[in-house]
Amino acid sequence: MSFAFGIGIGTQNNQGEWLEVFYQQPIMKPEKELIDVVETALNYKGGNHAIQVTAEQLTQFANALRQTGATDQASLAEKAAGSKRPVVVTVLETDDVASSTPEVYLKLHLISHRLARPHGVKLDGIFGLLPNLAWTNEGAVDLNELPERQLKARLEGRTLEVKSVDKFPQMTDYVVPKGVRIADTARVRLGAYVGEGTTVMHEGFINFNAGTEGTSMIEGRISAGVIVGKGSDLGGGCSTMGTLSGGGNIVIAVGENCLIGANAGVGIPLGDRCKVEAGLYVTSGTKVALLDDNNKLVEVIKARDLANKPDLLFRRNSQTGAVECKTNKSAIELNEELHANN
Ligand SMILES: CC(C)(COP(=O)(O)OP(=O)(O)OC[C@H]1O[C@@H](n2cnc3c(N)ncnc32)[C@H](O)[C@@H]1OP(=O)(O)O)[C@@H](O)C(=O)NCCC(=O)NCCS
DSSP, X not given: OOSEEEEEEEEEOTTSOEEEEEESSOEESOOHHHHHHHHHHHOOOSSSEEEEEOHHHHHHHHHXXXXXXXXXXXXXXXXXXXXXXXXXXXXXXXXXXXXXXXXXXXXXXXXXXXXXXXXXXXXTTOGGGSOOEEEETTEEEEGGGHHHHHHHHHHTTOOOOEEEEESSOBGGGTOOOTTOXXXXXXXXXXXXXXXXXXXXXXXXXXXXXXXXXXXXXXXXXXXXXXXXXXXXXXXXXXXXXOSSSSSOOSOOEEOTTOEEOTTOEESSOBXXXXXXXXXXXXXXXXXXXXXXXXXXXXXXXXXXXXXXXXXXXXXXXXXXXXXXXXXXXXXXXXXXXXXXXX
C-alpha cells in the first residue's frame, strides 16, 4: 500500500522550479486502485514522485479515476485541468526522506489535515527543499523575482502586500481544520496539527510538526515537535522549548489537563495534570526541591527526573527563589465559555 497521494495546484518561479503546492484533498494510504490509475494514465512506475501534468493528461486521468469510483479525486482532477497554475500529481510510495518541494508540501498537508500526527511523517531534510519565499496577497513569489513583481503591481495601480518572508506559509491558506479558532492566522504554520476544539489566541503560535490533540487554549508558543494533550492550557507568552536551535534535544510534550502559566516555560515533557507557575521556566537541569503536603523538603532532584510524571505543581518560592515541586491538587478546568465558540 502506498503512503500518500495528492493532486496539487502549485506555483513555480520563472525557472520552472516549484515554490509551493496546495493539495485540497490529500490522501493517506490511498487505495491500490487509485495508484493503478496513476500508473496507467500518467505512466507512474512506482517510487516517490511528483509528476507535473498537462491539462490533457488531467482530463484523461479524471476519466480513469471516475471509472474506478474515486469521484472526489476525479472531480478535483477535472477542475485542475482548467488551472491557470501548474498542476502536480504526487505519489509517495513510502515515507522516505522527501526529494522535492511538492513532496514536502504533501507531507505538511497530511499533518495539518490531521491525517498524520506530529512525528507521524518523516520530515528530515525538508529545509533544503523549502525555498524562502515572499508570501504575498498574490501568492508565493520567488525573492529574486519580487522587485519586478512589486514594480509591476505598482504600475498597474496595485500594491503587492508581502505578508511574510519565510520557508513555511501560514496553515490557513491551505486548510482550516474543523472546530478551531485562530485569532492571528499568521502564527500557525503549515504542518501544524491543530486539534478539534483548539483556540489559538493572538499570542499563541504553533510550528510545523507540532500541535494540540484536542480542546486547548493556546496563548503561548508550541515549538516544532511539541504536542499538547487534550484539555491543556498554555498561558499568555509561555514557551515550550524547541529542539531546532539552541542545543536542547529532549522532545517536549505536554500531557492532558496541564496549565503552563503566563510567561512560564517548560524544557521537560510534562505528564498529565501538571501546572507551572506564571513566569517560571523549568529547564531540564533545573534543581527542584520536592516538597510534601506540609511544605517540608523531601529531596532535591533535577527537573528531568520528573519528566512525564503526572500531578505536579512547579513554582519558584517567592521568598527564597528556589524552584519547588508539590502535588498539584487542583487539575485545571478550561473555561467552558472561552471554548464555546469553536
Ligand atoms: C503557581 C500557582 C498555580 C499557584 O496557585 P494556587 O495553586 O491557586 O495557589 P495559591 O495562590 O492559592 O497559594 C497556595 C499557597 O501557596 C503559596 N504560594 C503560592 N505561590 C507561591 C510561591 N511562588 N512561593 C511561595 N509560596 C507560594 C501561597 O501564598 C499560599 O500559601 P498559604 O497556604 O500559606 O495561604 C499560581 O500562582 C499560578 O502561577 N497560576 C498560573 C496562572 C496563569 O498564568 N494562567 C494563564 C493566564 S494567561
